[in-house]
Amino acid sequence: MRWQGQELGVADAAALPGLEHLNGLVRSVTTPEFAGVTFHEVLAKTALNHVPGSSAMPFDWTVNPYRGCSHACVYCFARGTHEYLELDSGRDFDSQVIVKINVAEVLERELRRGSWTHQPVMLGTNTDPYQRAEGRYKLMPGIVGALTESGTPFSILTKGTLLRRDLPLLREAAQSVRVSLAMSIAVFDDALQHLIEPGTPTAEARLETVRAATEAGFRVTVFLMPILPHLTDSIAAIDDALTRIKAAGATRVVYGALHLRPGAKQWFMQWLRQEHPELVSSYLGLYPGASTTAPKAYRAWLAKRVRPLLQVHGLGGHAEDDHPRGTPVAGLAARADARAASVVMTSRGRAKAAVAAAEPRLF
Template sequence: MRWDNLVENTSMQGATGDIALFGTDAVTTRTFDTPEFRGVTFYEIRARSIVNRVPGASRMPFEWTVNPYRGCTHACVYCFARKTHSYLDLDTGQGFDSQIVVKINAPELVRRQLASRRWQGAHIAMGTNVDCYQRAEGRYRLMPGIITALRDRANPFSILTKGTLILRDLDLLREAASVTEVGISVSVGFTDQELWRTVEPGTPSPERRLDVVRTMAENGIGCGVLMAPVIPFLSDSPDQLRATVRSIAAAGATSVTPLVLHLRPGAREWFMSWLERHHPYLVARYERLYAEGAYAPKWYQRRITRQVHELADEFGIGPAGRGEARRISVPRDPELPARPDLPVRPAATQLTLL
């Protein structure tokens, strides 16, 4: 593995993308003989940087990210982050699902980097590469320390997840939301049970994810849904879209944002291999639909967006990006300091990309 090929750079301003900076003397390989982690190898590393700048050419609507893990046991066959495993000479297929890099010093790095004089308090997005609430988080518990550091600096942030484990940190999220802007989004692309079992085998079911949305709403924390991915010919029929948006509305989501499946290198090969095994009759149609690159044609994306927006209006929820941004409104916890020394931060933007 190319641990030693990553160039050291301790400056936040020089960090790019989601490339973590490791020391070759700080890698521990660990396995756990428990049912949920059987067959999974963890590489525990001490990163040199954790708050990373998104490349300027990226389509992402945010500039800074924190990713405490690489690889993901959710094993989503379409995951665009698979390519990042190749940077370390790790396999982008089965290896991405079972070889997980854990940045065990992530909380202390976040705290240190937020305290830097160079840090201007910009919005930080999490869950943008791999899920920060995947199963590994249940054992390593990195997110409570990260959220605490963000809360203590009143630094705005957002989290995108398919994991129900986020509910473990509900009290911390409420505390953070009382001092800064916090955006929570749950990814639910469809509610088809058979499709979920084959395309997202390591994730909680769509129903359990919608329970997260419901619980957040019941606790005064607005939660949007990223309806992603909408999978052409498998989850995009009018009836399927209607069923998914209806369930999202019933869960109390503040917004719904559709995102059509995109197939970047690394993910494309793995997804097409899966498609050939499970739906061989669709292979030729996919080759035509994605002939121009990683993204479905604009006409198709516009059609899906229009249909979902119409359904959202029908069921009384507003797609993210239309109308005013919704601020999470949580009463200040009287046990928390008022932090008058900290500047007021700008509102967080709704996270809209997987």
């Protein structure tokens, strides 16, 4: 193991651009266990992040113990945030991970303030709190403990199977505060998943984590997003995903089409040109210029395809667009709703016929 030490408040001439004066930088760490990844350990001044009122996010408070993510999802919407540190949103985002080693202690102090009103706190909306680094730094137990002790409800969204480590702690926390768990699984084809999310656990490993959380008493939501045009939006792909999600015990699904925000867009298009050059012109048509979201027509087409399949699988759920600012994320900020209403359709075949009504495909 190689340790690169640095005194607090002293600029490091050898540091990466943007990190030489990073507030609270303790040291930068590399280790063979995480080949190609450098962890920059910092002392955070704050832990609670207030989401601006102008944001489309349907929650007000987050905690992010890490910046950057070794999951290396090429489409990750948070990539652009790395540029604030003068790091790039591509390879640096995957390999230069900022670790707030004192985040639990700072959070505990903030939650003790008389001004704190115990609003729900969301974890996992920027970078994943259960990415591989969490296996080394073990920041989440302290965060969970601080939130629970203060009586603050919280939600966790992750792609990480490390969540299973903390299920006993989370189950205990749920006896005192509202705890909601969600697993993000975008790609169920192993070959594609390895290409587009090279640092993530497999879909099956994540489904096993859903099963474990369900057995621990949680009503788990699965985020089936982003759905990738021409890659994961076929009827067969969606039906297979929902079949496996249902079998794992999840109760709700939140779905949505790919977002390509600045930083992520350039990185994703570079990947697409390398792996699927035949789709480049189609994606340029769907996400022209500075556009970050799929066209409304595509999202409507996708909803017509997904909603009947949610019904046929007996899953509750909604599109990410269905919950504007100021409403809780269903299944996350509040307890999941009752199981989906009885399926109106009398057979799976009729459900699939309704889905097929979205054809012919125009995208």
